[in-house]
Amino acid sequence: MSTQESPVRPESVPTRERRSDATINHKALLHAAQAVLAENPQASLDTIAQAAGLSRRALYGHFPDRDTLLREVIALGAERFNAIAHVIDDADPRVALARLAVRLWREASAVRAAANIALSDAHVADTVRSLAPLRRRIRELTDTGTAAGAFRRDVSPEVLAILIEETARATLRQTRLTGSNPSVIARVVLSIVGLSWTEQAALIASNPDIVA
Template sequence: MTETASPRRPRKDAAANRAGLLSAAARTLAIDPSASVDTIARAAGLSRRALYGHFDDRDALLRELIASGAQRFNAIAGELEVELDPAPVVLARLTGRLWGEASHVQVAAAIALDERHVEDSAAALAPLRRTLMGLVRRGQDDGTLRTDVAAPTLARLIEETARTVLVRLDASSPEARSLVVRSVLSIAGLSWREAESLIAAHPDVVAAS
């Protein structure tokens, strides 16, 4: 009786190269969303040919980055105890914790600016977006968030504000997390004084993870 050989596991160096390419792509694209395959490969210390040995093309690489980042973001949203605090506090906490994944957040934001990947990003981030929509509706219902725009529009404004700030800030800046949180709270309808009071009462929203 002939035994069927078990599938060979990827060599360790191949797995390391793939991980290195993803890491290099995240760093490179966070700075330059239009970075070429050659630029990404060089940043990983590999050749263009080596990159194509792992990914069919640039879009395949981006799709994997989107999926990887989305898993992290959706997990953060799923860990929040949404009903225990007022909507603005949960919104600030969600923003701060997402910033804790700064490198992944920035590359996801950069990729999302590429219209070719809008649908991929939207599908991958559906759980996070549902959490945000729930927060907006709850905040509007109890009057803690602005009500002059419809909930879907406000949720989109919050998302776009966060993305715009994220791609323009230096992730290493100690003020970055606070600025992102304040920007989101502002577009959600809080005055700067209300945002300051919220952060003073809940310092964990801007504390490093």
């Protein structure tokens, strides 16, 4: 008894190819957006499409408007920031906070597009949502540090966490992510939670890998 193979639908292969092309184009647009927006956060969709080697019409096939594209760029950067927060597990909350600050600073320099957009007041809500895991980690550290007496107690852990977030945004905007010594970044957050400059110096000296 012979077996009969099921006919292959002619449209099946082209469909897979279209999906593959769509995935490639989507990634190309995101890559172009990250590169272009890192230099100019106000860059137009035309500029981004040209950088990706695609038409504006092709871009609209993936992103209906500029805000949708920016939100995805923010989300990509947030994934990397949140991943850092997940792996910082030093037992000493002072060391953990300083290490987190330095690693986030360096990562922000690597994904400047997301960082530049995140600094924009127009995208604060998107940034807050995307960075929820990181923000929870900062709050956990302020809770732990305050309870252990390592952080100042004249300010609540919640307020400390907010101050760290806002100071980080202000510092990034001022320095434009370049030219700063990592130890300065560590000292900024340690100052917020109440460590004196001598305590900061001692902590960094005893944990030099924080800023290495």
